[in-house]
Each structure stands twice: as C-alpha cells, then as structure tokens.
Amino acid sequence: MVQKVYVTYNDVHKLCQESAEKILKDFKPELIIAIGGGGYIPARILRSFLKQPSGKNISIQAIGLSLYENLGTGEPEEEPGTEVVRLQWLDFSSEAIEHLIGKNILIVDEVDDTRTTLQYAVQELQKDVKEQSVKLGRSEKTNFSIFVLHNKDKEKRGKLPEDIVESGYLAARTTKDVWICYPWEATDIDEHDRRAAEQKENGIKI
Ligand code: 5GP
Numbered sequence: 001m002v003q004k005v006y007v008t009y010n011d012v013h014k015l016c017q018e019s020a021e022k023i024l025k026d027f028k029p030e031l032i033i034a035i036g037g038g039g040y041i042p043a044r045i046l047r048s049f050l051k052q053p054s055g056k057n058i059s060i061q062a063i064g065l066s067l068y069e070n071l072g073t074g075e076p077e078e079e080p081g082t083e084v085v086r087l088q089w090l091d092f093s094s095e096a097i098e099h100l101i102g103k104n105i106l107i108v109d110e111v112d113d114t115r116t117t118l119q120y121a122v123q124e125l126q127k128d129v130k131e132q133s134v135k136l137g138r139s140e141k142t143n144f145s146i147f148v149l150h151n152k153d154k155e156k157r158g159k160l161p162e163d164i165v166e167s168g169y170l171a172a173r174t175t176k177d178v179w180i181c182y183p184w185e186a187t188d189i190d191e192h193d194r195r196a197a198e199q200k201e202n203g204i205k206i
Helices: 009-026 040-050 095-099 117-136 164-169 189-201
Strands: 003-008 031-036 059-068 083-088 106-113 143-152 169-174 179-181
Touching: 003 117, 003 189, 009 040, 009 143, 031 040, 040 059, 040 106, 040 143, 059 117, 083 117, 095 117, 106 117, 117 143, 143 164, 143 189, 169 179
Parallel strands: 003 179, 031 059, 031 106, 106 143, 143 169
Antiparallel strands: 059 083
C-alpha cells in the first residue's frame, strides 16, 4: 500500500509563494501553460506572486492531459497509466498562438511522478510552436521551463530535454515515492485538513 500524504490549500499557496522569487529570477516567464486538472490552481496562485508592481498579469493558457489507464482497474495510486491522452490543447486557429512565439513559457503541473505527462507536454508544445513559427515566418526562439509543486524522487519513465533539466526545471519540493493527496481532490475538505494537521503533528512534512 502506497503511503498517502495530505497537502492543504495553505501548503500549496506557500509553495507557490516561495518558488515565485526563483521563477522570476531564473525563468522570467511571460506566459503560463497550465496542465489540467492539477496544474490549474497552482498556476493561478503563482500568477499572483509573479505579478510585478508595475507589470501586467501573466496570462494563463490551459491544456488538458490525462494518463490513460491501460493496465487494469486499480486505483490511480496503485497503477499509473502509460499513454497520454489530449483532452484540451492550444487553439492554433486563433491569433493568440502568435503571442506564444518567442516567449518564455512556464509549464505548470502539480506533480512530476513518472514524468510521462511532462515529457508529452514539452515534446508536443515544442513541435507545435516550431511548426507555427515556420508557418508564420517567425524566427524567435521560444523557451520552455517547468514548475511543479512536487517531484517524486524515483526512476522516471519520461525524459525531458537536457537544457530544461539543467536550468529550466523547478520543483518546490522533492518527495519520496508517496501518493500526494491534493486539497482540490478532497470530497470532505475538513477531514482532509484534519489528516494533514495530524500528519504534521507526527512530523510528516512534504
Ligand atoms: P506522471 O506520471 O505523468 O508524471 O503524472 C501524471 C499525473 O498523475 C499527474 O499530473 C497527476 O495528475 C497524477 N499523479 C501522479 N502522482 C500523483 C500523486 O501523488 N497524487 C495525485 N493526486 N496525483 C498524482
């Protein structure tokens, strides 16, 4: 049985707050792409901390990806899927896509587990942005970086480009291979918070 660790909204807020300074310094993002569903709330919180006093809010685009469970009927914490399915993607028919080209783009998700989802997101975004650049005759380089709340310290199935691993990747926390319970998945948030508080009292921190 995988150990479950409970994370509260407050924890998520503070992880975003403490990471924002580093993100501003190292990645200077001009646009956020949130991977749904888990990346939406961290992306929105992060945006508040990335806003410069005289600057505009960074806009958030959403993509929806899901790991297709092709291994059986087990709980997600028991059997992660292996195949990524696109539920929602960028709208390449609109002018908005032109604004992505040449930008520093921060991809946000809640957790890097097997890395399958992040590999897919980076690979496909790089490919699509390149295609659009060629189509529109634009030569500026588009830079991708990644922020996750938690990175599990384990053998990764997915691979990321070297430059992103070296200088374009930030995890607010690196954890053991536990199952992290996020507050937005809770059906009883008071019970969720109680369990989180109990774990903190017992010295289990994430
Ligand atoms: P990947 O294995 O591709 O890195 O992660 C795929 C997705 O599985 C994540 O975006 C997340 O939705 C889900 N996932 C993986 N590990 C955890 C976890 O510990 N807790 C929760 N709640 N979801 C997870």
